Amino acid sequence: MPSRHLGSFSNPLENILTDQAIIETRNLSYSYPGEISALSGVDLDIRPGEFLAIVGSNGSGKTTLVKHFNGLLKPSQGHVRIDGLDTRSTRVSELSRIVGFVFQNPDHQIFAYSVWEEASFGLKLHKLSAEAVEQQTSEALRAVSLYALRDRHPRALSRGQRQRLATASILALNTPVLVLDEPTTGQDFLSRRQIMELAVELHAAGRTVLMVTHDMALVAEYATRVIVMREGAAICDATPKEVFENDEVLESTGLDLPPVAKIARGLRAYGISETTLTQSELVETLITALRH
Amino acid sequence: MPTIDIQYFKEESFVHRLHPFTKILFEISVLVIAAAFNEPLFLAVVILGIIGVAVLARIPARKFRYMWVLAYIVLFMVITQGVWFTSFGDFGDITVDFEWRTLFHLWPAWAPGGPRIPVILQGANYGFSLGLRVVAISLAFPILVLTTHPSDLTRFLSQVRIASWRIPYNFIFVFTTAFRYIPTVSREFDQTLDAQRSRGVHFGGYNPIRQIKVLTTLFVPVLTSSLLSAHDLTLALETRAFGAPTERTFIHEVHWRRADWGVTALLIIIAVACLVLANSFGYGVLPYTPQRNF
Amino acid sequence: MSALEPVVTVEELTFFYSGAKEPALNNINLTFQRGEIALLIGATGAGKSTLYMCLNGLIPHLVPGRVGGRVLIDGSATSDQSISELAQKVGFVFQSPDVQLFSHTVREELAFGPENLGLPKSEILRRIQLAANTIGINQLLEREPAYLSGGQQQSVAIGAIWAMLPEILILDEPTSNLDPQSSARVLELIRSLNKEHGKTVLIAEHKIDAAAQFADSVLVMHEGTIAMQGEPRHIFSQAGELHELGLVAPAAAEVAYQLSKYGYTFDRWPLTPEDAVQAFGELL
Numbered sequence: 001m002p003s004r005h006l007g008s009f010s011n012p013l014e015n016i017l018t019d020q021a022i023i024e025t026r027n028l029s030y031s032y033p034g035e036i037s038a039l040s041g042v043d044l045d046i047r048p049g050e051f052l053a054i055v056g057s058n059g060s061g062k063t064t065l066v067k068h069f070n071g072l073l074k075p076s077q078g079h080v081r082i083d084g085l086d087t088r089s090t091r092v093s094e095l096s097r098i099v100g101f102v103f104q105n106p107d108h109q110i111f112a113y114s115v116w117e118e119a120s121f122g123l124k125l126h127k128l129s130a131e132a133v134e135q136q137t138s139e140a141l142r143a144v145s146l147y148a149l150r151d152r153h154p155r156a157l158s159r160g161q162r163q164r165l166a167t168a169s170i171l172a173l174n175t176p177v178l179v180l181d182e183p184t185t186g187q188d189f190l191s192r193r194q195i196m197e198l199a200v201e202l203h204a205a206g207r208t209v210l211m212v213t214h215d216m217a218l219v220a221e222y223a224t225r226v227i228v229m230r231e232g233a234a235i236c237d238a239t240p241k242e243v244f245e246n247d248e249v250l251e252s253t254g255l256d257l258p259p260v261a262k263i264a265r266g267l268r269a270y271g272i273s274e275t276t277l278t279q280s281e282l283v284e285t286l287i288t289a290l291r292h
Numbered sequence: 293m294p295t296i297d298i299q300y301f302k303e304e305s306f307v308h309r310l311h312p313f314t315k316i317l318f319e320i321s322v323l324v325i326a327a328a329f330n331e332p333l334f335l336a337v338v339i340l341g342i343i344g345v346a347v348l349a350r351i352p353a354r355k356f357r358y359m360w361v362l363a364y365i366v367l368f369m370v371i372t373q374g375v376w377f378t379s380f381g382d383f384g385d386i387t388v389d390f391e392w393r394t395l396f397h398l399w400p401a402w403a404p405g406g407p408r409i410p411v412i413l414q415g416a417n418y419g420f421s422l423g424l425r426v427v428a429i430s431l432a433f434p435i436l437v438l439t440t441h442p443s444d445l446t447r448f449l450s451q452v453r454i455a456s457w458r459i460p461y462n463f464i465f466v467f468t469t470a471f472r473y474i475p476t477v478s479r480e481f482d483q484t485l486d487a488q489r490s491r492g493v494h495f496g497g498y499n500p501i502r503q504i505k506v507l508t509t510l511f512v513p514v515l516t517s518s519l520l521s522a523h524d525l526t527l528a529l530e531t532r533a534f535g536a537p538t539e540r541t542f543i544h545e546v547h548w549r550r551a552d553w554g555v556t557a558l559l560i561i562i563a564v565a566c567l568v569l570a571n572s573f574g575y576g577v578l579p580y581t582p583q584r585n586f
Numbered sequence: 587m588s589a590l591e592p593v594v595t596v597e598e599l600t601f602f603y604s605g606a607k608e609p610a611l612n613n614i615n616l617t618f619q620r621g622e623i624a625l626l627i628g629a630t631g632a633g634k635s636t637l638y639m640c641l642n643g644l645i646p647h648l649v650p651g652r653v654g655g656r657v658l659i660d661g662s663a664t665s666d667q668s669i670s671e672l673a674q675k676v677g678f679v680f681q682s683p684d685v686q687l688f689s690h691t692v693r694e695e696l697a698f699g700p701e702n703l704g705l706p707k708s709e710i711l712r713r714i715q716l717a718a719n720t721i722g723i724n725q726l727l728e729r730e731p732a733y734l735s736g737g738q739q740q741s742v743a744i745g746a747i748w749a750m751l752p753e754i755l756i757l758d759e760p761t762s763n764l765d766p767q768s769s770a771r772v773l774e775l776i777r778s779l780n781k782e783h784g785k786t787v788l789i790a791e792h793k794i795d796a797a798a799q800f801a802d803s804v805l806v807m808h809e810g811t812i813a814m815q816g817e818p819r820h821i822f823s824q825a826g827e828l829h830e831l832g833l834v835a836p837a838a839a840e841v842a843y844q845l846s847k848y849g850y851t852f853d854r855w856p857l858t859p860e861d862a863v864q865a866f867g868e869l870l
Contacts, residue, residue: 058735058765072486093494101490107520108480109487111512121509122491155516160630170491186681186762188630188792190832214765217837256766259795259837259859266863270870279837283844286866290850300690442690469688475732476684521685528686531642531678532746536670538704543697543711 021045022098022177022208023069027078030064038064039232041078048176051203052210053219053240056229057254062212065229066179069210070099083176097126100175104182106159106166115141115157116150119168126173140172143198160191167195171202178202180211184218196222216258220244220277228253241275297355298434299474300441307349308439311552312448315436318345318555321563322432326425328566332417334576335424342431349439362430366423370416377415414580421578442468447544461540477518484513593753593786594618594641598655601636601645610636612810613655618754618788623780625797625818626790628807629832634790637807638756640664641788643672660753673699677747679757683739687731692723692742695731699750713749720783721745721775737768741775748779754786755779761793773797795836798822799858806831823855838862845869 023046030039039061046052054062067073068080071087080087083098103109112118120137128136141147144164149157154165170178180199184192200222203209213219219226219240226243228236236249243249244261257265264276264285272289276282302308307315325338346356375398392414397407437445449464488509489495495506529535569575596616602609611633618624628634639645643664646653657664659675680686689695696717700710718724721741726734731742740760747755757776761769777800780787791797798804804821806814808831814821822828822835825843834840838856842865846852850869856862 057767067486070490072489091494092489093492096490096492099490101487103483103487103490105483107517108484108513109491109509110516111509122493125492125494158631166487173491186759186792188832189834190629216766254767256770259862260841262859263838263841263862263866266859267866267870269863270867272870279841279844282841286841286845286869287848290848290869443694465688468690472688472690472732521682524680524682524685525688527639527644527648528680529688530644530648530669531673532686532699533670533673533702533750536673536702536704537668538702541701541704541707541710543701543707543714544694 020047021081022048022083024081025068025075025078026080028065028068028075028080029077030068030073031076032064037076037232039068042232042234044227044234044237046177046208046210048208049203049206050208050210051199051222051224052208053223053226054210054212054229055214055216055219055226055253055255060229060253061232062229063181064232065234066101066181066210066212069177069179070095070101072101093125096122096175097173098175099177099179100170100173101179102167102170102181102183104185106162109166109169110154110162113153114150115146115152115154115165118154118165119146119150119172122169122173136172136174137168140168143171143201144168144194160187160194163187163191164194167198175207177208177210180209180213182213183211184213184215216244216256217260220258220261228255240277244277245275297358298437299471301351301355301438303350303439305348305350305439306551307345307435309549309551310439310555311546311548312436312440312444313548314552314555314559315440317559319432319436321559322428324563325566326428328570329576330418330421330425330578330581331576332421332424335421335428339424339428339431342428342435346431346435349435351435351438355434355438356431359427359430362423362427365426366420369419369423369426371411371419373419373422374411374413374416375409377412377418414578418578418580437471442471443544444546447542447546450540450542451546462535465534476521477514480517481510481514484510487513591620592617593620593660595658596640596655597658599640599657600654601640602652603636604650604652606651609810610651611640614810614812616805616812616815618786619802620753620786621780621784622802623777623787623789623800624803624805625794625801626788626805626807627792627794627833628790628813632807633810634807635758636810638678638758638788638790641754641756642676642678643667643669670703673752674703674750675752676754676756677750677752679740679743679747679755679760681759681762683731683736683743683763686743686746687739690730691727692729692731692734692745693727695742695746696727696749699746703750713751717745717749720748720779735768736764737771740764740768740772744772744775744779752785754788757787757789759790759792761791761796769793769796773800794834795858798836798839806833818857819855822857823852841866 023044025042025044028039028042029037031037042065054066056062064073068075068087069082071090071092074088082095085095087095110118112121116137119141120133123133123136138147141150144167146161146164146168154162157165183195183199187195196218199209223240226238226240227234228243228249230253236243236246244257250257260279260282261275261277264272264274264282272285274285276285322342326335329335329338374395392412394410395413395416396411398409398411399406401407446464446468449459450461452459493506493509497503570577594617596614599611599614600609601611614637626634636645639649640657645651646665647669659672664672687695689698693714696714697710700713718727721744723741723745726738726742731739734742760776761772764772773796776787776789779785789797798818801818804816804818805812806821813831814827822839825835825840828835835843836857838859838861841862842852842856852865854865856865
């Protein structure tokens with residue numbers, strides 16, 4: 001497991017970086033044509049190096065929100081700036097150099113006849129030199145352990161491998177921000193772990209990672225910051241621990257505590273006050289308590 | 293991107309309440325009438341009539357948005373017929389007094405050997421009438437599917453009997469179920485569009501070769517996933533006893549109302565009247581209609 | 587589950603997809619008792635879908651390949667019954683609602699199976715009512731399936747199967763595309779179909795935390811074989827073995843497993859957070 005470098009406050013580089021938000025929304029509102037508002041007055045600053053989770057039930061506006069981060073949707077009111085660029089006046093193809101978007105279903109994007117072709121396609125669109133395409137594609141395919149299969153037809157891959165290929169095609173773009181839409185939905189345990197380990201590595205290497213998810217265990221384990229959406233508004237912006245201790249938010253959004261946090265909460269009656277987020281944290285807390 | 297929206301929409305209109313048979317008869321009448329006339333003015337009246345039916349059915353204008361494509365078809369007909377009209381038409385024994393009028397030459401007089409390739413007014417006019425026929429039929433066809441609930445259509449088609457022959461249920465199922473999957477496929481289309489734009493694909497550029505490549509990135513994923521779900525669909529159908537060796541029951545009913553008698557009679561009268569007007573009296577037929585008299 | 591009565595028996599079942607050198611299923615022996623809920627887990631590609639297709643007759647009737655052994659549903663072999671006969675005994679709910687809802691209204695979706703069977707109209711109307719009431723989708727009857735939410739679609743899919751009155755329900759990851767609230771509702775529905783209506787249920791799930799607590803038995807598949815089989819508490823107490831198969835136990839059981847490495851033992855292996863609170867509380 002790679003360690004997380006960016007968590008420490010002593011890192012001077014991070015202090016410089018955090019001054020400037022890489023994604024900034026101001027009073028962002030959006031309505032789909034002919035429908036009531038899907039987002040209303042969202043103000044957010046996302047800084048480089050964050051590992052952000054966006055949660056909320058279906059229809060709460062999560063997906064609508066993140067689609068503003070690369071200009072797929074343009075605000076009806078307010079504005080969104082990506083690395084200083086106003087999304088309303090910038091092409092999606094331009095913003096795609098800053099924000100990489102990994103969608104839930106790889107089959108919505110895979111069109112090429114070989115793994116290599118698929119993974120390098122975005123880079124070619126960005127008109128990079130042949131060497132850069134070669135190098136970044138190889139790196140991305142190695143990161144998802146598909147380099148050995150680079151000449152395969154994507155259809156010959158398993159669902160989990162195709163998911164990794166779609167991820168690689170975005171990784172290759174070397175964008176400073178990565179958005180993962182429901183990265184683990186419908187995945188078995190191994191694929192899930194592979195994807196999340198990769199996300200942790202990328203985050204450790206300095207990328208900003210945003211994930212949209214229903215999986216609270218994922219949030220608890222990986223996120224440094226959580227945004228809770230409800231009825232188009234960001235009703236809570238806090239650390240996972242704070243969110244899982246906030247009964248009001250949990251109740252009003254119908255969010256389920258991750259099992260580990262549920263256990264920890266139940267153990268309050270037995271004198272354990274810590275809201276633990278991961279299994280190893282809980283085990284550690286229990287062992288410490290048991291030994292006393 | 294223009295999307296073709298020919299999905300049934302719910303509305304309480306006179307046209308919606310008609311029996312599917314009546315509406316199919318309407319389609320057939322439009323075909324017959326549009327074939328009978330070729331004078332643009334008469335066809336324009338037919339088109340107005342169809343628009344009248346669409347208004348009566350309270351079909352929102354946006355459902356016909358894709359019809360702008362027809363403008364290109366009309367233009368194409370006007371130009372090609374203007375050029376080709378006299379080159380291979382057989383005009384039989386036309387005795388009407390008129391003169392071919394040349395509008396201009398495609399190969400102008402100042403060019404060596406010119407003028408050649410005339411564009412003829414009568415040809416262009418005839419091309420215009422062909423274009424209007426296409427417009428009439430294209431406007432009329434969606435009215436059936438827009439105003440008839442697919443279940444009514446399924447039920448009606450399953451009742452069609454010619455002697456002991458019936459339309460096999462498999463065909464009817466495929467035809468009417470296709471409409472059910474329009475929202476599904478259009479969702480997949482949107483998701484693919486989002487995914488490709490997110491990695492920098494720019495749709496709507498001016499370089500045609502690049503655009504072909506760009507469109508592949510859209511259609512390959514959509515077609516592939518449609519084919520894959522079609523496969524799963526066949527399995528799902530089997531588990532619901534589709535094609536069981538028994539006579540299928542239909543619980544859905546379609547009703548034939550008194551209005552259907554009236555509309556059916558009216559449609560037949562109009563169609564026959566138009567045929568008589570055109571063929572016996574020559575109304576609405578251009579004097580230079582290409583035809584063979586055997 | 588009081589009187590043991592096998593409703594499904596699988597004997598030495600082996601299956602090769604046509605052209606495949608490796609078997610997708612390798613010598614499977616299984617029994618399901620009437621009225622039990624069995625949870626099937628296994629990594630992608632372990633053979634779960636192939637097993638279902640053997641149970642509802644798609645194998646050997648529709649899917650090409652080589653079959654060995656046999657599957658008995660209520661005592662008669664699947665190979666001797668047509669798929670439409672089996673459809674009335676074994677109901678199958680697919681993972682994705684979109685591929686299994688073909689109709690233009692929910693009412694017709696519920697009617698679709700019984701119509702295909704050519705049942706009398708009055709019987710079909712009765713079954714629509716029955717399914718709508720049992721599943722709780724009465725208010726959706728005139729809606730269009732394509733425009734329902736994922737959770738509603740999955741309920742309608744279950745209702746459409748219910749209208750065929752099968753004895754056995756198989757559900758392939760029925761909640762994988764749903765949000766937590768809809769997942770919980772769908773799982774609760776499945777549980778009530780089992781508990782209140784006595785149906786035998788076989789369910790595959792990756793999200794085992796929710797499903798583990800109400801399963802009567804757990805089957806673990808690995809590379810076409812049944813690697814482990816038994817009561818949930820027993821199976822999930824062996825987290826180490828599960829890890830080797832690329833699987834995990836519910837969080838409560840995982841934590842208990844970690845604690846057991848430090849020498850702590852549990853009489854009743856915890857599966858749910860509530861179990862865990864009680865078990866760990868006792869230790870404290």
